[in-house]
Amino acid sequence: MRSSGYKRFVWWLVASVAVMCVPFLTDNGFMLKILAKDVGTNALVVLGLALLFGYGGQVSLGHAAFIGIGAYTSALVTMRFELPWLAGVAAAALVSAAGGALLALPSLRLRGHYLAMATLGFGEIMHIVFREATPLTGGFDGLRGIPSVAIGGFVFKSPESIYWLVWGIVLVALLLAYNVVALRPGRAMRALHGSELGSQACGVDTVRVKVQVFVVSAALAGIAGSLYAHVARFISPEIFTLHRSVILLSMAVLGGTSSLAGPIVAAVGLSILKYVDSFVPGMPDAASTFLQDWELDIYGLTIIVVMLFAPGGIGGAFRSLRQRFRKKAAPDPEGEGVSAA
Amino acid sequence: MSLLAVHEVTKRFGGLTAVDSVSFDVHEGEIKALIGPNGAGKSTLFNVLTAYERPDEGRVEFDGKSLVGMKPHRIVALGVARTFQNTQLFEAMTALENVLVGLHTRSRAGLLSAALYLPWTLIEEKRLREEAMRLLRLLGLEDHAETPAADLPHGLRRLLEIARALATGPRLMLLDEPAAGLNTTETQALANALFRVRDNGVTLVVVEHDMGLVMEVSDEIVVLNEGRKIAEGPPRLIQKDPAVIEAYLGEPVDD
Ligand SMILES: Nc1ncnc2c1ncn2[C@@H]1O[C@H](COP(=O)(O)OP(=O)(O)OP(=O)(O)O)[C@@H](O)[C@H]1O
Ligand SMILES: [Mg+2]
Numbered sequence: 001m002r003s004s005g006y007k008r009f010v011w012w013l014v015a016s017v018a019v020m021c022v023p024f025l026t027d028n029g030f031m032l033k034i035l036a037k038d039v040g041t042n043a044l045v046v047l048g049l050a051l052l053f054g055y056g057g058q059v060s061l062g063h064a065a066f067i068g069i070g071a072y073t074s075a076l077v078t079m080r081f082e083l084p085w086l087a088g089v090a091a092a093a094l095v096s097a098a099g100g101a102l103l104a105l106p107s108l109r110l111r112g113h114y115l116a117m118a119t120l121g122f123g124e125i126m127h128i129v130f131r132e133a134t135p136l137t138g139g140f141d142g143l144r145g146i147p148s149v150a151i152g153g154f155v156f157k158s159p160e161s162i163y164w165l166v167w168g169i170v171l172v173a174l175l176l177a178y179n180v181v182a183l184r185p186g187r188a189m190r191a192l193h194g195s196e197l198g199s200q201a202c203g204v205d206t207v208r209v210k211v212q213v214f215v216v217s218a219a220l221a222g223i224a225g226s227l228y229a230h231v232a233r234f235i236s237p238e239i240f241t242l243h244r245s246v247i248l249l250s251m252a253v254l255g256g257t258s259s260l261a262g263p264i265v266a267a268v269g270l271s272i273l274k275y276v277d278s279f280v281p282g283m284p285d286a287a288s289t290f291l292q293d294w295e296l297d298i299y300g301l302t303i304i305v306v307m308l309f310a311p312g313g314i315g316g317a318f319r320s321l322r323q324r325f326r327k328k329a330a331p332d333p334e335g336e337g338v339s340a341a
Numbered sequence: 342m343s344l345l346a347v348h349e350v351t352k353r354f355g356g357l358t359a360v361d362s363v364s365f366d367v368h369e370g371e372i373k374a375l376i377g378p379n380g381a382g383k384s385t386l387f388n389v390l391t392a393y394e395r396p397d398e399g400r401v402e403f404d405g406k407s408l409v410g411m412k413p414h415r416i417v418a419l420g421v422a423r424t425f426q427n428t429q430l431f432e433a434m435t436a437l438e439n440v441l442v443g444l445h446t447r448s449r450a451g452l453l454s455a456a457l458y459l460p461w462t463l464i465e466e467k468r469l470r471e472e473a474m475r476l477l478r479l480l481g482l483e484d485h486a487e488t489p490a491a492d493l494p495h496g497l498r499r500l501l502e503i504a505r506a507l508a509t510g511p512r513l514m515l516l517d518e519p520a521a522g523l524n525t526t527e528t529q530a531l532a533n534a535l536f537r538v539r540d541n542g543v544t545l546v547v548v549e550h551d552m553g554l555v556m557e558v559s560d561e562i563v564v565l566n567e568g569r570k571i572a573e574g575p576p577r578l579i580q581k582d583p584a585v586i587e588a589y590l591g592e593p594v595d596d
Contacts, residue, residue, distance in 0.1 A: 005463070176456040183455040183462055184441075184448050184469075187434070191442040194431030197393070201429065203417035203446035203509055212452060258433065 008178055015261075016171045020164065029159035031278050036159070037231040039271040040166035041067070041224040042248065046267035047173055048217030049252035050260050054315070055181060056213035057193025057257075058107050059116045061245050062123030066096045066218040068130055068240030070225025072137055075146045075235060085149045089226040096222025097215045099126075104214035108207055123245050130237040142236025149230040156231075166227050170264075173220060177260055189213055190258060247299065254303050259315020266314050270299055342405070344369045344544050345390070345421075345513055350399030352382075352389050359385040361568035362399070367513065372535065372545045374555045374576075377565035378588060383548040384426050386565070387515050391423050392416050403513065418446045422511035424502040426518050426548075432491035436482055436501050439490055440473040443508025447472075473508065479541075480504045480534050496527035500534060513544045520551040532558055556580070564588065 023032055045063060052058050070092035077088040106118035130137050137143065149156040149165060156162050180186050188209050191199035196206055229235050251270050255263025272279060274295055277288035291298065310317045343366035352360040360382040367373050375383050388394040390401055392411045401408045408416055431439050448469055450462040477483045480500045485493060490501060499519050506514055519535075520528045528551060535558050539545055549555050555562065555576070562579045564572040566588040572579055579585055 005458070179458045180452060180455045183466055184445065184450040185452050185455050187438060187442050188445060190434055190438075191431050191445075194433055195429040197425065198429030198431060198505075199442065200393075200413040201391070201417065201423055201425070201509075202442045202505065203414045204442065205412070205414045216452065 005182060008182065009175075012171070012175055012178065019167050019171065023160040023163050028278070031275075032159035032163045033231070034275050034278065036163045036166035037228060038275070039268055040163075040170055041228045042251070042271045043170050043264050043267040044166075044173060044224040044227070045221045045248050046251045046255065046263045047170070047177055047260065048220030049248060050255060050263035051177060051181070051189065052213045052217040053249065053252045054255065054257040054259060054263060055186060055189040055193065056209065057189075058210060058213060059112070059249070060103065060119040060214075060217070061116050061242070061249060062103060062119035062121075062126070063217070063221050063248050064240040064242070064244035065123040065126035066099055066221035067225035067228065067244070068126060068235075068237070069099050070096045070222030071229035071235045071240070072130065072143070072225075073222070074226035075143050075229045076136065078147050078230070079143070079145075084151075085147070085226075085230055086151060088230070089223055092222040092226035093219045094222075096225070097219040099222075100214040100216075100218025101211055103218065104211040107210050107214065120242065120245070123242055127237055127241060130240060137237070140237065142234060143229075144234050146229050146233045146235065148233065149227070162231055166231070169223065169227065173223075174260060174264065181258075181260065185209075185212070193257070250299060250303050254306055254313055256313025256315030256317075259313065259318065262313055262315025262318060270302070273298060343367060344404060345546070346400070346402040347386075347390070348400040348402070350386065350389055350396045350401060352385050352394060353397050358568050360389065360396070360565075363565065363568070363570045364399075365563050365570065365573055367544060367546055369512075369544055370539070370542075371560040372539055372547065372558050374559035374562045375546060375548045375565065376550070376552075376555060376562060380567075381565040382568040383565055384517055387423060387517055387548065390515060391421060414446075417509050417511075420510065420512040421515070422506035422509045422513070423515040424499075424506050424517055424519060426521070428498050428502050430490040430498060430502060430505075433489060435487050435489055436477060436493065436497075436504075437470070437473055437486040439501055439505050440476050440508045441469055443476075443505035444469050444472060445509075447508075447510050476504045476508050479507070479537060481530065496523050496530075499523065499531065503534065503538070507538060507541075507543065511543055513546070514538065516545065516547045516549075518548055518550065520549055520554050528554055 022035070026032065045067060049060065049063060052060060073095045074088035074092040077083050077091045078085060103119060103122050107115050110118055131139060156165050188199065188204045191202060191204055192206055192209050199206055247270070251267045252263045255266035273291060276291050277283055306313060312319065345367040348364050349362045350360055351358065351362050363386060377383055385394065389396045390408065392408055392413045396409060403419060403421055406419065431442060448465055450465055454462050474483065474486065477486055480503060482497060482500055482504060485497060490498065493501060503516065503519065520531055523531060532554055535545060547559065559576055562574065562576055563570060564579060564585050571584045571588060572582045
């Protein structure tokens with residue numbers, strides 16, 4: 001108990017080193033770029049959704065819109081105003097966060113399916129805005145020639161540097177989120193999830209907590225959008241669709257409630273599926289086309305199977321593994337030398 | 342001066358007057374019982390007192406401050422805590438974590454300070470855990486600290502909700518049917534817990550159907566029937582009150 005913060009940090013450090021070492025294991029630049037641009041940015045969005053859904057118990061089917069808001073904001077700030085990327089990503093986070101505060105409003109009155117419908121509506125409206133606000137967004141054609149990420153004089157051009165940048169941000173966000181959920185604000189989120197009446201009776205300002213989780217998760221999606229825009233260097237409305245929102249939420253569901261690592265693992269696993277041919281060398285064409293054609297069905301099936309056999313999702317499975325391990329490792333209660341542990 | 346003053350409170354639901362011009366005072370340090378047949382308006386009155394419902398008429402003052410129109414969580418910060426007839430525990434969280442949420446208003450760590458794991462947030466967390474364990478011990482729940490609320494037996498769930506309410510640091514605590522579903526041993530443990538809570542300086546208002554418990558713990562009783570107050574006084578007198586006997590006649594006293 002007293003060292004749980006320390007243990008968590010060690011786990012994070014080990015996982016971080018492993019993740020950051022990936023570029024040393026391969027020289028497949030195409031794959032590294034996918035791991036950053038598609039897998040890493042999804043992981044960042046799903047981290048926010050894990051807080052929103054898995055901790056706060058609020059549902060959103062509109063999160064692709066926040067990625068879009070972040071992507072377009074960042075692209076415009078860097079292209080029109082010729083400001084550096086850091087200004088772009090800050091603006092992306094802020095504008096998306098403002099959108100998150102806006103989307104929190106229906107959550108104050110609506111729950112469950114009704115909230116899902118309202119957030120879906122928000123996503124669809126934003127999708128239309130991306131398509132129709134042609135002077136700003138380039139309409140159907142989107143925006144091309146978005147500058148690469150650059151900090152100071154350093155331009156993130158090589159696949160390795162891009163990978164390290166994106167995953168560095170994901171890992172730092174993960175650490176911060178771990179801290180949040182371990183302490184008072186995270187407990188307030190879980191309390192909101194457990195019982196709204198009960199949390200009010202504990203003095204928790206439920207309105208404030210709801211706005212907070214929406215704002216934080218939207219800001220993370222905004223940052224992911226900025227990263228995507230400046231790595232892909234091209235964005236269009238079709239990247240920020242309801243389809244994307246549904247997949248992101250299902251990653252959070254599959255990852256499990258009250259877990260951060262679970263949703264991230266789910267995000268990585270499901271995001272990779274689409275690019276499986278570039279990850280598994282020598283995979284027969286037929287197999288990879290099959291996986292790609294049936295991508296959505298495989299997502300759906302995975303989720304049904306996991307929810308049937310492991311209702312706690314991946315995070316729940318981690319927890320029960322840890323418990324089983326602890327029971328085995330725990331010294332016999334009658335035994336001596338317990339204090340040495 | 343009374344700690345809680347309820348003045349001519351009326352609450353209607355459409356054509357139904359659930360609480361009808363009810364007035365009474367609660368004095369510091371007492372245990373007051375609120376009794377009445379099913380549907381008398383007891384829970385509705387609790388909801389009005391804790392701002393979950395807004396009264397159509399009347400005033401509610403706690404320590405001289407009006408509570409009407411406030412948000413429920415603000416009332417907790419003022420020092421009024423409550424439990425619910427249908428327990429509102431955080432089922433997926435452990436007993437300890439439930440009580441830690443109860444300490445919400447008595448701690449400060451916010452999103453940013455927690456995310457950065459500032460040293461003071463860790464000191465605060467340590468203090469909170471010690472205080473939560475103290476409260477679990479006070480209610481005899483220390484062996485269940487790591488048990489998820491959902492896995493606790495019914496009797497302990499009621500006690501946990503009291504521990505959580507106590508964690509908010511209340512001066513006044515409103516308990517809605519704390520003995521519902523408890524057996525005799527559990528009810529006796531509850532009675533002892535209520536005395537311990539009172540001795541910790543907390544004033545209590547208890548809605549209860551278990552007359553044995555009511556007679557044992559309460560200093561004063563308020564009787565509601567069909568939304569109206571029909572009697573108020575010490576247990577000995579209430580037992581003999583003709584209006585009270587009539588209200589309960591023909592009504593199953595036990596539900
Ligand atoms: N939200 C509501 N809307 C409409 N009617 C309500 C509402 N809440 C309570 N009532 C009605 O008000 C009356 C008083 O209900 P209340 O729950 O306060 O009674 P009670 O004294 O707590 O009863 P019990 O002992 O069964 O808990 C009942 O007739 C009930 O049906
Ligand atoms: Mg009731």
